[in-house]
Amino acid sequence: MLVLVVNCGSSSLKYTLFQGEIERGTGLMEKLGGPVSTFTRLVDGAGKDPLSLAVPNHEQAIRLMMDWLIRDGVIREAREINAVGHRVAHGGPEFTDAALVEARVRNNRIARELAPLHQANYEGIEACVKMMPATPQVAVFDTAFHQTMPPRAYTYALPYRFLTEHKIRKYGFHGTSHKYVAGRGAQLLGRPLRKLNLITLHLGNGSSLTAVRHGRSIDTSMGLTPLAGVVMGSRCGDIDPAIVPYIMERENLDAGQVERLMNQESGILGLSGISNDLREVIKQAKGYNPRARLALEVLAYSIQKYIGAYHAILGGTDALIFTAGIGEKSPKMRKIICAGLAGIGVQLDPAKNRKAVACEMFIHDKNSRIKVAVIPTREDYMIARETKRILKSRQCTKPAVGMYKKKLTNELTHGKLPANKGKPRNAIQI
Ligand code: AMP
Numbered sequence: 001m002l003v004l005v006v007n008c009g010s011s012s013l014k015y016t017l018f019q020g021e022i023e024r025g026t027g028l029m030e031k032l033g034g035p036v037s038t039f040t041r042l043v044d045g046a047g048k049d050p051l052s053l054a055v056p057n058h059e060q061a062i063r064l065m066m067d068w069l070i071r072d073g074v075i076r077e078a079r080e081i082n083a084v085g086h087r088v089a090h091g092g093p094e095f096t097d098a099a100l101v102e103a104r105v106r107n108n109r110i111a112r113e114l115a116p117l118h119q120a121n122y123e124g125i126e127a128c129v130k131m132m133p134a135t136p137q138v139a140v141f142d143t144a145f146h147q148t149m150p151p152r153a154y155t156y157a158l159p160y161r162f163l164t165e166h167k168i169r170k171y172g173f174h175g176t177s178h179k180y181v182a183g184r185g186a187q188l189l190g191r192p193l194r195k196l197n198l199i200t201l202h203l204g205n206g207s208s209l210t211a212v213r214h215g216r217s218i219d220t221s222m223g224l225t226p227l228a229g230v231v232m233g234s235r236c237g238d239i240d241p242a243i244v245p246y247i248m249e250r251e252n253l254d255a256g257q258v259e260r261l262m263n264q265e266s267g268i269l270g271l272s273g274i275s276n277d278l279r280e281v282i283k284q285a286k287g288y289n290p291r292a293r294l295a296l297e298v299l300a301y302s303i304q305k306y307i308g309a310y311h312a313i314l315g316g317t318d319a320l321i322f323t324a325g326i327g328e329k330s331p332k333m334r335k336i337i338c339a340g341l342a343g344i345g346v347q348l349d350p351a352k353n354r355k356a357v358a359c360e361m362f363i364h365d366k367n368s369r370i371k372v373a374v375i376p377t378r379e380d381y382m383i384a385r386e387t388k389r390i391l392k393s394r395q396c397t398k399p400a401v402g403m404y405k406k407k408l409t410n411e412l413t414h415g416k417l418p419a420n421k422g423k424p425r426n427a428i429q430i
Contacts, residue, residue, distance in 0.1 A: 011120075017075070017081070023045070025072065086383075101125055136391055142176060148216040153219040169224065173430045185373055188362070196319070201323065204325040219313060233268050272291050282330070299333075300336040307341060311344050349365045349366075
Protein backbone atom coordinates (compact mmCIF):
# COMPACT_ATOMS: atom_id res chain seq x y z
CA MET A 1 0.00 0.00 0.00
CA LEU A 2 1.36 3.42 -0.97
CA VAL A 3 0.56 6.18 1.50
CA LEU A 4 1.64 9.75 0.85
CA VAL A 5 2.16 11.90 3.93
CA VAL A 6 1.84 15.64 3.36
CA ASN A 7 2.85 18.30 5.87
CA CYS A 8 2.24 21.87 4.69
CA GLY A 9 3.78 24.61 6.82
CA SER A 10 3.18 28.33 6.26
CA SER A 11 5.88 28.49 3.57
CA SER A 12 7.00 24.88 3.26
CA LEU A 13 5.94 21.43 2.10
CA LYS A 14 7.34 18.22 3.51
CA TYR A 15 6.25 14.91 2.06
CA THR A 16 7.05 11.22 2.37
CA LEU A 17 5.71 8.41 0.24
CA PHE A 18 5.57 5.21 2.29
CA GLN A 19 5.35 1.72 0.89
CA GLY A 20 4.60 -0.18 4.08
CA GLU A 21 7.29 1.07 6.43
CA ILE A 22 9.72 1.95 3.63
CA GLU A 23 10.24 5.58 2.67
CA ARG A 24 10.25 5.44 -1.14
CA GLY A 25 10.40 9.18 -1.73
CA THR A 26 10.73 12.08 0.61
CA GLY A 27 11.21 15.80 0.03
CA LEU A 28 11.22 19.27 1.47
CA MET A 29 10.31 22.50 -0.31
CA GLU A 30 11.03 25.71 1.52
CA LYS A 31 10.47 29.44 0.95
CA LEU A 32 7.27 28.84 -1.01
CA GLY A 33 5.88 32.13 -2.30
CA GLY A 34 9.32 33.76 -2.28
CA PRO A 35 11.45 34.62 -5.32
CA VAL A 36 13.47 31.40 -5.02
CA SER A 37 12.13 28.24 -3.39
CA THR A 38 14.43 25.34 -2.58
CA PHE A 39 13.54 21.69 -3.14
CA THR A 40 15.60 18.84 -1.70
CA ARG A 41 14.56 15.20 -2.03
CA LEU A 42 15.56 11.60 -1.46
CA VAL A 43 14.54 8.64 -3.58
CA ASP A 44 14.86 5.24 -1.92
CA GLY A 45 17.23 6.86 0.57
CA ALA A 46 19.51 8.42 -2.06
CA GLY A 47 19.86 12.21 -2.24
CA LYS A 48 19.00 13.88 -5.55
CA ASP A 49 20.37 17.17 -6.84
CA PRO A 50 18.62 20.05 -5.05
CA LEU A 51 16.47 22.37 -7.15
CA SER A 52 16.00 26.11 -6.85
CA LEU A 53 12.92 27.50 -8.54
CA ALA A 54 10.01 29.81 -7.84
CA VAL A 55 7.03 27.94 -6.36
CA PRO A 56 4.24 30.47 -5.76
CA ASN A 57 1.91 28.46 -3.50
CA HIS A 58 1.08 25.10 -1.96
CA GLU A 59 -1.02 23.95 -4.89
CA GLN A 60 1.97 24.35 -7.21
CA ALA A 61 4.21 22.71 -4.63
CA ILE A 62 1.94 19.65 -4.52
CA ARG A 63 1.99 19.47 -8.33
CA LEU A 64 5.76 19.72 -8.36
CA MET A 65 6.06 16.99 -5.74
CA MET A 66 3.91 14.69 -7.88
CA ASP A 67 5.84 15.53 -11.07
CA TRP A 68 9.10 14.58 -9.39
CA LEU A 69 7.74 11.40 -7.81
CA ILE A 70 6.91 10.39 -11.37
CA ARG A 71 10.11 11.72 -13.01
CA ASP A 72 12.25 9.95 -10.39
CA GLY A 73 10.41 6.71 -11.17
CA VAL A 74 8.95 6.26 -7.68
CA ILE A 75 5.46 5.98 -9.20
CA ARG A 76 4.15 6.00 -12.77
CA GLU A 77 1.02 8.04 -12.07
CA ALA A 78 -0.73 9.75 -9.17
CA ARG A 79 -3.50 7.14 -9.16
CA GLU A 80 -1.08 4.52 -7.81
CA ILE A 81 -1.13 6.27 -4.46
CA ASN A 82 -3.67 4.50 -2.25
CA ALA A 83 -4.16 7.17 0.38
CA VAL A 84 -2.93 10.57 1.50
CA GLY A 85 -2.40 11.49 5.15
CA HIS A 86 -2.25 15.18 6.03
CA ARG A 87 -0.75 16.68 9.13
CA VAL A 88 -3.29 19.19 10.44
CA ALA A 89 -2.29 21.33 13.40
CA HIS A 90 -5.68 22.02 14.91
CA GLY A 91 -8.74 19.80 15.01
CA GLY A 92 -10.62 22.11 17.38
CA PRO A 93 -12.95 20.56 19.96
CA GLU A 94 -14.63 18.24 17.45
CA PHE A 95 -11.86 15.86 16.45
CA THR A 96 -10.80 13.30 19.00
CA ASP A 97 -9.17 11.15 16.35
CA ALA A 98 -7.79 11.36 12.83
CA ALA A 99 -10.60 11.61 10.28
CA LEU A 100 -11.39 10.96 6.65
CA VAL A 101 -11.29 14.26 4.75
CA GLU A 102 -14.92 15.14 4.12
CA ALA A 103 -16.95 18.32 4.52
CA ARG A 104 -16.73 17.94 8.32
CA VAL A 105 -12.98 18.37 8.13
CA ARG A 106 -12.79 20.85 5.29
CA ASN A 107 -15.46 23.14 6.75
CA ASN A 108 -14.18 22.94 10.31
CA ARG A 109 -14.70 26.64 10.97
CA ILE A 110 -13.67 26.60 14.62
CA ALA A 111 -10.36 24.85 13.97
CA ARG A 112 -9.61 27.30 11.16
CA GLU A 113 -10.38 30.27 13.35
CA LEU A 114 -8.32 28.90 16.21
CA ALA A 115 -5.33 28.26 13.97
CA PRO A 116 -5.26 30.96 11.30
CA LEU A 117 -1.53 30.37 10.94
CA HIS A 118 -2.12 26.87 9.76
CA GLN A 119 -4.29 27.60 6.76
CA ALA A 120 -1.52 25.97 4.75
CA ASN A 121 -2.63 22.58 6.14
CA TYR A 122 -5.98 23.09 4.43
CA GLU A 123 -4.41 24.42 1.24
CA GLY A 124 -2.46 21.16 1.04
CA ILE A 125 -5.67 19.18 1.50
CA GLU A 126 -7.49 21.14 -1.20
CA ALA A 127 -4.60 20.76 -3.65
CA CYS A 128 -4.40 16.99 -3.10
CA VAL A 129 -8.17 16.57 -3.38
CA LYS A 130 -8.07 18.43 -6.68
CA MET A 131 -5.20 16.37 -8.01
CA MET A 132 -6.33 12.96 -6.69
CA PRO A 133 -10.12 13.21 -6.34
CA ALA A 134 -10.61 9.46 -6.08
CA THR A 135 -7.91 8.87 -3.48
CA PRO A 136 -9.02 8.78 0.16
CA GLN A 137 -7.43 11.50 2.24
CA VAL A 138 -7.11 11.50 6.00
CA ALA A 139 -6.47 14.45 8.31
CA VAL A 140 -4.27 13.61 11.28
CA PHE A 141 -4.63 16.30 13.92
CA ASP A 142 -1.88 17.41 16.28
CA THR A 143 -4.53 18.11 18.89
CA ALA A 144 -6.45 14.80 18.68
CA PHE A 145 -4.30 12.78 21.12
CA HIS A 146 -4.91 15.37 23.84
CA GLN A 147 -8.69 15.25 23.53
CA THR A 148 -8.72 12.70 26.36
CA MET A 149 -7.72 15.43 28.85
CA PRO A 150 -10.36 15.87 31.55
CA PRO A 151 -12.16 19.25 31.85
CA ARG A 152 -10.12 20.14 34.94
CA ALA A 153 -6.98 19.99 32.80
CA TYR A 154 -8.23 21.78 29.70
CA THR A 155 -10.39 24.52 31.24
CA TYR A 156 -8.96 27.99 31.80
CA ALA A 157 -10.34 29.94 34.75
CA LEU A 158 -11.78 32.66 32.56
CA PRO A 159 -15.50 33.51 32.51
CA TYR A 160 -17.16 30.25 31.51
CA ARG A 161 -18.68 31.68 28.34
CA PHE A 162 -15.21 31.89 26.77
CA LEU A 163 -15.17 28.10 26.80
CA THR A 164 -18.69 27.66 25.48
CA GLU A 165 -18.87 30.56 23.02
CA HIS A 166 -15.30 30.85 21.76
CA LYS A 167 -13.99 27.34 22.53
CA ILE A 168 -11.07 28.86 24.41
CA ARG A 169 -9.48 25.94 26.26
CA LYS A 170 -6.28 23.96 26.29
CA TYR A 171 -5.91 21.80 23.17
CA GLY A 172 -2.22 20.84 23.21
CA PHE A 173 -0.03 20.04 20.21
CA HIS A 174 2.62 17.53 19.01
CA GLY A 175 -0.03 14.86 19.72
CA THR A 176 1.17 12.58 16.91
CA SER A 177 4.69 12.62 18.32
CA HIS A 178 3.62 12.09 21.95
CA LYS A 179 1.38 9.21 20.89
CA TYR A 180 4.13 7.59 18.85
CA VAL A 181 6.85 7.74 21.51
CA ALA A 182 4.45 6.60 24.25
CA GLY A 183 3.51 3.52 22.19
CA ARG A 184 7.08 2.82 21.20
CA GLY A 185 8.21 3.37 24.80
CA ALA A 186 5.80 0.68 25.99
CA GLN A 187 7.18 -1.73 23.36
CA LEU A 188 10.75 -1.05 24.49
CA LEU A 189 9.77 -1.42 28.14
CA GLY A 190 8.10 -4.72 27.25
CA ARG A 191 4.91 -3.74 29.09
CA PRO A 192 1.39 -2.94 27.92
CA LEU A 193 0.81 0.78 27.40
CA ARG A 194 -2.46 0.50 29.33
CA LYS A 195 -0.48 -0.27 32.47
CA LEU A 196 2.08 2.51 32.22
CA ASN A 197 2.38 6.10 33.42
CA LEU A 198 4.69 8.03 31.12
CA ILE A 199 5.92 11.59 30.75
CA THR A 200 6.81 12.30 27.14
CA LEU A 201 9.12 15.24 26.39
CA HIS A 202 8.99 16.56 22.82
CA LEU A 203 11.85 19.08 22.98
CA GLY A 204 12.59 20.71 19.63
CA ASN A 205 12.21 24.14 18.17
CA GLY A 206 8.79 24.05 19.76
CA SER A 207 8.57 21.96 22.91
CA SER A 208 5.83 20.28 24.89
CA LEU A 209 5.49 17.70 27.65
CA THR A 210 2.61 15.30 28.11
CA ALA A 211 1.43 13.23 31.05
CA VAL A 212 0.30 9.92 29.53
CA ARG A 213 -1.71 7.67 31.82
CA HIS A 214 -2.41 4.20 30.44
CA GLY A 215 -1.89 5.43 26.87
CA ARG A 216 -4.10 8.52 27.19
CA SER A 217 -3.01 12.13 27.43
CA ILE A 218 -4.25 13.53 30.75
CA ASP A 219 -2.42 16.84 30.55
CA THR A 220 0.00 18.63 28.26
CA SER A 221 2.03 21.82 28.47
CA MET A 222 0.92 23.69 25.33
CA GLY A 223 -2.46 25.37 25.46
CA LEU A 224 -4.92 27.04 23.15
CA THR A 225 -1.84 27.83 21.07
CA PRO A 226 1.70 26.44 20.88
CA LEU A 227 3.02 29.46 22.80
CA ALA A 228 2.20 28.06 26.25
CA GLY A 229 4.23 25.70 28.43
CA VAL A 230 7.98 25.33 28.75
CA VAL A 231 10.58 27.78 27.44
CA MET A 232 11.28 27.21 23.71
CA GLY A 233 13.70 28.34 21.01
CA SER A 234 12.14 31.77 20.55
CA ARG A 235 8.88 31.39 22.51
CA CYS A 236 8.51 32.47 26.12
CA GLY A 237 6.21 29.66 27.27
CA ASP A 238 4.21 30.34 30.45
CA ILE A 239 4.43 33.89 31.80
CA ASP A 240 2.28 36.00 34.10
CA PRO A 241 -0.56 37.07 31.75
CA ALA A 242 -0.55 40.56 33.30
CA ILE A 243 2.86 41.10 31.65
CA VAL A 244 1.17 41.36 28.25
CA PRO A 245 -0.85 44.57 28.79
CA TYR A 246 2.02 45.98 30.86
CA ILE A 247 4.54 45.51 28.01
CA MET A 248 2.04 46.85 25.49
CA GLU A 249 1.66 50.03 27.48
CA ARG A 250 5.32 50.47 28.37
CA GLU A 251 6.69 49.80 24.89
CA ASN A 252 3.70 51.13 22.99
CA LEU A 253 3.10 47.85 21.18
CA ASP A 254 -0.09 46.61 19.57
CA ALA A 255 -1.43 43.07 19.95
CA GLY A 256 0.37 41.77 16.85
CA GLN A 257 3.69 43.22 17.96
CA VAL A 258 3.51 41.77 21.45
CA GLU A 259 2.50 38.42 20.01
CA ARG A 260 5.55 38.51 17.72
CA LEU A 261 7.74 39.43 20.68
CA MET A 262 6.53 36.41 22.65
CA ASN A 263 6.72 34.00 19.71
CA GLN A 264 9.81 35.09 17.85
CA GLU A 265 12.01 37.17 20.12
CA SER A 266 11.75 35.40 23.45
CA GLY A 267 12.71 31.98 24.84
CA ILE A 268 16.30 30.82 24.47
CA LEU A 269 16.93 33.47 21.82
CA GLY A 270 15.57 36.33 23.91
CA LEU A 271 17.36 35.26 27.09
CA SER A 272 20.73 34.46 25.57
CA GLY A 273 20.76 37.08 22.82
CA ILE A 274 22.61 34.43 20.78
CA SER A 275 20.28 32.13 18.88
CA ASN A 276 17.12 30.05 19.07
CA ASP A 277 19.32 27.06 18.24
CA LEU A 278 20.33 25.38 21.46
CA ARG A 279 23.61 24.13 19.98
CA GLU A 280 24.92 27.69 19.70
CA VAL A 281 23.82 28.54 23.21
CA ILE A 282 25.44 25.42 24.69
CA LYS A 283 28.70 26.34 22.94
CA GLN A 284 28.67 29.83 24.45
CA ALA A 285 27.67 28.51 27.87
CA LYS A 286 30.84 26.40 27.83
CA GLY A 287 32.74 29.67 27.33
CA TYR A 288 31.06 31.00 30.51
CA ASN A 289 28.77 33.43 28.71
CA PRO A 290 26.47 34.30 31.65
CA ARG A 291 23.34 34.89 29.58
CA ALA A 292 23.83 31.61 27.73
CA ARG A 293 24.15 29.85 31.10
CA LEU A 294 21.05 31.57 32.45
CA ALA A 295 19.09 30.57 29.33
CA LEU A 296 19.97 26.89 29.82
CA GLU A 297 19.08 27.06 33.50
CA VAL A 298 15.72 28.73 32.89
CA LEU A 299 14.93 26.20 30.15
CA ALA A 300 15.83 23.20 32.31
CA TYR A 301 13.99 24.60 35.32
CA SER A 302 10.77 25.12 33.36
CA ILE A 303 10.94 21.51 32.15
CA GLN A 304 11.73 20.13 35.61
CA LYS A 305 8.69 21.89 37.06
CA TYR A 306 6.38 20.30 34.49
CA ILE A 307 7.91 16.88 35.14
CA GLY A 308 7.37 17.32 38.90
CA ALA A 309 3.75 18.37 38.35
CA TYR A 310 3.03 15.51 35.95
CA HIS A 311 4.69 12.99 38.26
CA ALA A 312 2.28 14.16 40.97
CA ILE A 313 -0.90 14.05 38.85
CA LEU A 314 0.04 10.68 37.36
CA GLY A 315 0.53 9.30 40.88
CA GLY A 316 4.01 8.07 39.97
CA THR A 317 5.92 7.68 36.72
CA ASP A 318 7.28 4.56 35.04
CA ALA A 319 9.39 6.35 32.46
CA LEU A 320 10.42 9.69 31.00
CA ILE A 321 10.77 9.66 27.23
CA PHE A 322 12.90 12.27 25.46
CA THR A 323 12.26 13.02 21.80
CA ALA A 324 12.62 15.67 18.99
CA GLY A 325 15.76 17.70 18.12
CA ILE A 326 16.91 18.56 21.65
CA GLY A 327 15.49 15.48 23.35
CA GLU A 328 17.09 13.11 20.85
CA LYS A 329 20.42 14.82 20.28
CA SER A 330 21.45 16.78 23.34
CA PRO A 331 22.97 14.67 26.14
CA LYS A 332 23.98 17.93 27.78
CA MET A 333 20.42 19.20 28.08
CA ARG A 334 19.11 15.80 29.24
CA LYS A 335 21.83 15.79 31.90
CA ILE A 336 20.91 19.28 33.18
CA ILE A 337 17.19 18.45 33.24
CA CYS A 338 17.61 15.10 35.00
CA ALA A 339 20.10 16.50 37.52
CA GLY A 340 17.18 18.36 39.12
CA LEU A 341 15.00 15.25 39.34
CA ALA A 342 16.90 13.19 41.90
CA GLY A 343 14.15 13.97 44.41
CA ILE A 344 11.63 11.91 42.43
CA GLY A 345 14.14 9.13 41.83
CA VAL A 346 15.57 9.90 38.40
CA GLN A 347 19.20 8.89 37.97
CA LEU A 348 20.93 8.94 34.61
CA ASP A 349 23.75 6.64 33.52
CA PRO A 350 26.21 9.28 32.22
CA ALA A 351 27.89 6.98 29.69
CA LYS A 352 24.58 5.78 28.22
CA ASN A 353 23.30 9.36 28.12
CA ARG A 354 26.37 10.50 26.17
CA LYS A 355 26.01 7.61 23.74
CA ALA A 356 22.32 8.14 23.03
CA VAL A 357 22.26 10.51 20.08
CA ALA A 358 19.43 10.12 17.59
CA CYS A 359 18.89 6.47 18.47
CA GLU A 360 16.56 4.44 20.70
CA MET A 361 18.16 3.80 24.05
CA PHE A 362 17.49 3.64 27.77
CA ILE A 363 19.79 6.06 29.57
CA HIS A 364 18.92 5.58 33.28
CA ASP A 365 21.16 4.12 35.94
CA LYS A 366 20.18 0.67 37.22
CA ASN A 367 19.21 2.26 40.58
CA SER A 368 16.92 4.86 39.01
CA ARG A 369 13.32 4.55 40.25
CA ILE A 370 12.07 6.06 36.99
CA LYS A 371 13.32 4.72 33.67
CA VAL A 372 14.53 7.23 31.09
CA ALA A 373 14.46 6.58 27.35
CA VAL A 374 15.50 8.43 24.21
CA ILE A 375 13.19 7.63 21.28
CA PRO A 376 13.49 9.48 17.96
CA THR A 377 10.05 10.65 16.96
CA ARG A 378 8.54 9.45 13.67
CA GLU A 379 5.67 11.79 13.01
CA ASP A 380 5.45 11.06 9.27
CA TYR A 381 5.43 7.32 9.81
CA MET A 382 2.79 7.76 12.50
CA ILE A 383 0.63 9.84 10.12
CA ALA A 384 0.90 7.04 7.52
CA ARG A 385 -0.08 4.50 10.19
CA GLU A 386 -3.01 6.59 11.38
CA THR A 387 -4.14 7.05 7.78
CA LYS A 388 -4.21 3.29 7.21
CA ARG A 389 -5.99 2.72 10.52
CA ILE A 390 -8.72 5.23 9.66
CA LEU A 391 -9.21 3.67 6.22
CA LYS A 392 -9.67 0.25 7.80
CA SER A 393 -11.96 1.52 10.56
CA ARG A 394 -15.71 1.72 10.66
CA GLN A 395 -15.43 5.44 9.95
CA CYS A 396 -14.50 4.36 6.47
CA THR A 397 -16.49 1.36 5.31
CA LYS A 398 -16.29 0.22 1.69
CA PRO A 399 -19.44 2.04 0.54
CA ALA A 400 -18.06 5.17 2.23
CA VAL A 401 -14.88 4.95 0.17
CA GLY A 402 -16.99 4.25 -2.92
CA MET A 403 -18.91 7.43 -2.27
CA TYR A 404 -15.72 9.34 -1.74
CA LYS A 405 -15.07 10.54 -5.26
CA LYS A 406 -18.66 11.65 -5.80
CA LYS A 407 -18.88 13.50 -2.53
CA LEU A 408 -15.60 15.27 -2.93
CA THR A 409 -16.40 16.28 -6.48
CA ASN A 410 -19.70 17.71 -5.24
CA GLU A 411 -17.97 19.58 -2.47
CA LEU A 412 -15.40 20.93 -4.89
CA THR A 413 -18.08 22.16 -7.25
CA HIS A 414 -20.66 23.41 -4.77
CA GLY A 415 -19.02 23.58 -1.37
CA LYS A 416 -18.04 26.93 -0.04
CA LEU A 417 -15.06 26.93 2.24
CA PRO A 418 -15.39 29.17 5.25
CA ALA A 419 -13.60 32.48 5.12
CA ASN A 420 -10.79 32.79 7.62
CA LYS A 421 -12.12 35.22 10.19
CA GLY A 422 -8.98 35.18 12.29
CA LYS A 423 -6.72 38.17 11.83
CA PRO A 424 -3.50 37.48 9.93
CA ARG A 425 -0.95 36.76 12.64
CA ASN A 426 2.77 36.24 12.89
CA ALA A 427 3.94 32.92 11.54
CA ILE A 428 4.90 30.46 14.25
CA GLN A 429 5.65 26.83 13.97
CA ILE A 430 4.49 24.10 16.25
P1 AMP B 1 13.12 19.92 15.84
O1 AMP B 1 12.14 21.05 15.96
O2 AMP B 1 12.66 18.67 16.51
O3 AMP B 1 13.62 19.70 14.44
O4 AMP B 1 14.41 20.39 16.68
C1 AMP B 1 15.24 21.39 16.19
C2 AMP B 1 16.06 21.99 17.33
O5 AMP B 1 16.80 20.95 18.01
C3 AMP B 1 17.13 22.94 16.85
O6 AMP B 1 16.63 24.25 16.75
C4 AMP B 1 18.18 22.86 17.94
O7 AMP B 1 17.91 23.85 18.92
C5 AMP B 1 17.97 21.51 18.59
N1 AMP B 1 19.08 20.59 18.36
C6 AMP B 1 19.32 19.79 17.31
N2 AMP B 1 20.47 19.10 17.48
C7 AMP B 1 20.96 19.47 18.70
C8 AMP B 1 22.13 19.13 19.46
N3 AMP B 1 23.01 18.25 19.02
N4 AMP B 1 22.29 19.73 20.66
C9 AMP B 1 21.41 20.63 21.11
N5 AMP B 1 20.29 20.99 20.45
C10 AMP B 1 20.07 20.43 19.26
